[in-house]
Amino acid sequence: MKILIINGNPKRNYPEFDLYLEQLKKIGNEKDIAVELLLLRDFNLHDCIGCYSCWLKTPGICFYHDDQELILREFLASNVVILASPIIMGFVSALLKCFNDRLLPLGHPFLYLKEDKMAHIPRYTHYPKTVLLLDDPKQEESNARTLIEEVYQRSSRELRKIFTTKNKIQEIIDEITHY
Amino acid sequence: MKLLIINGSPKLGKNNTSILLDKFISGFNEKSDKTFQIYRMNTNETYQNAAKIFFEADNVLIAFPLYSYSMPAGVKLFIEALEPYIKKCHGKKVGFLIQYGFEEATHARPLEKYLASICKILECEYMGTIIRGGCDGLCRGQQIGRARKILQGIYEIGRDFGTSGKFDQDQLDHYSAPEIQKKMNPLLAKIIFWAINKFYWERAFKKNGVNLKESFAKPYGQ
Numbered sequence: 495m496k497i498l499i500i501n502g503n504p505k506r507n508y509p510e511f512d513l514y515l516e517q518l519k520k521i522g523n524e525k526d527i528a529v530e531l532l533l534l535r536d537f538n539l540h541d542c543i544g545c546y547s548c549w550l551k552t553p554g555i556c557f558y559h560d561d562q563e564l565i566l567r568e569f570l571a572s573n574v575v576i577l578a579s580p581i582i583m584g585f586v587s588a589l590l591k592c593f594n595d596r597l598l599p600l601g602h603p604f605l606y607l608k609e610d611k612m613a614h615i616p617r618y619t620h621y622p623k624t625v626l627l628l629d630d631p632k633q634e635e636s637n638a639r640t641l642i643e644e645v646y647q648r649s650s651r652e653l654r655k656i657f658t659t660k661n662k663i664q665e666i667i668d669e670i671t672h673y
Numbered sequence: 674m675k676l677l678i679i680n681g682s683p684k685l686g687k688n689n690t691s692i693l694l695d696k697f698i699s700g701f702n703e704k705s706d707k708t709f710q711i712y713r714m715n716t717n718e719t720y721q722n723a724a725k726i727f728f729e730a731d732n733v734l735i736a737f738p739l740y741s742y743s744m745p746a747g748v749k750l751f752i753e754a755l756e757p758y759i760k761k762c763h764g765k766k767v768g769f770l771i772q773y774g775f776e777e778a779t780h781a782r783p784l785e786k787y788l789a790s791i792c793k794i795l796e797c798e799y800m801g802t803i804i805r806g807g808c809d810g811l812c813r814g815q816q817i818g819r820a821r822k823i824l825q826g827i828y829e830i831g832r833d834f835g836t837s838g839k840f841d842q843d844q845l846d847h848y849s850a851p852e853i854q855k856k857m858n859p860l861l862a863k864i865i866f867w868a869i870n871k872f873y874w875e876r877a878f879k880k881n882g883v884n885l886k887e888s889f890a891k892p893y894g895q
């Protein structure tokens with residue numbers, strides 16, 4: 495069992511969010527679960543520019559040879575990936591979205607019909623199960639969680655659940671280790 | 674009316690978003706009492722600048738491609754730069770244009786809801802979202818026959834927007850159709866998709882010196 499936490503918190507002045515994830519890693523490790531925690535803001539990640547190199551020129555490999563290569567390897571080697579981000583302006587952070595956009599090399603451009611709409615076929619045989627971990631939305635962003643869920647249900651191949659930092663860490667670990 | 678158009682395509686050069694915007698503008702400009710300013714954002718600095726000029730404008734159209742069922746990361750960075758303007762955008766009118774490769778409108782619906790919610794957070798008026806799938810390859814000059822229809826439609830939306838100062842939801846729905854694919858015979862669907870993959874994607878592989886087997890490479894294992 496390997497769990498990968500992708501921390502998309504861009505704010506250094508919001509250590510509570512980082513601490514929650516460090517706790518999650520610590521409690522997981524104490525139970526002999528391999529938990530890896532990656533802090534995206536410490537990585538060098540270029541935005542996806544939609545050049546299609548990863549589909550058409552060097553299949554499966556991005557035009558930008560930056561830290562995303564390492565993250566993709568970790569991603570594919572994990573059973574469960576926790577995509578973690580504070581809610582900023584009603585959505586996940588641009589930092590986490592950058593990571594998401596850069597998942598394009600994991601797909602293949604060929605199309606097929608999936609439930610009356612187009613979809614791309616997978617490149618790899620297995621993908622990790624995914625959960626989202628968000629913080630509590632501000633009052634004006636009260637429907638943010640629903641909107642984020644709708645987007646991620648379509649974009650993540652294996653989205654299982656959305657947790658928030660209000661969930662007890664133990665509950666999260668118990669649930670995701672049973673996927 | 675003075676319209677600020679923000680192009681959030683992350684591409685470095687030619688981009689499908691600007692091809693649609695050019696046609697929108699030629700329709701919008703048909704009568705001479707309109708002015709527009711177009712601003713391209715695709716770097717950290719331009720995202721921050723775009724937020725400032727957004728705040729100063731009265732009418733704004735924000736256009737970008739759909740990435741992974743929502744806005745590209747850079748456009749989200751721009752939205753984050755709007756945080757200081759929460760509840761301060763009264764009287765401002767904002768519309769959006771989303772384009773992408775998949776054919777059906779349904780892919781952009783969750784994002785459309787999100788964009789409306791952003792306007793609510795900013796307390797500006799949400800004018801609507803132009804959604805158009807099937808736009809992949811426009812800037813590579815592919816799919817010429819279909820491109821004409823796509824471009825004619827956005828021209829008409831621009832023209833009518835220039836006259837009325839608002840979007841007509843029926844017109845937008847007509848433009849973004851189909852919502853989902855019509856029920857089709859599974860065998861027929863297989864043939865259609867085989868043909869798209871063969872004549873659209875495989876041709877693109879070949880152009881880049883990649884054969885079919887190589888296109889399925891798994892460089893990171895499994």
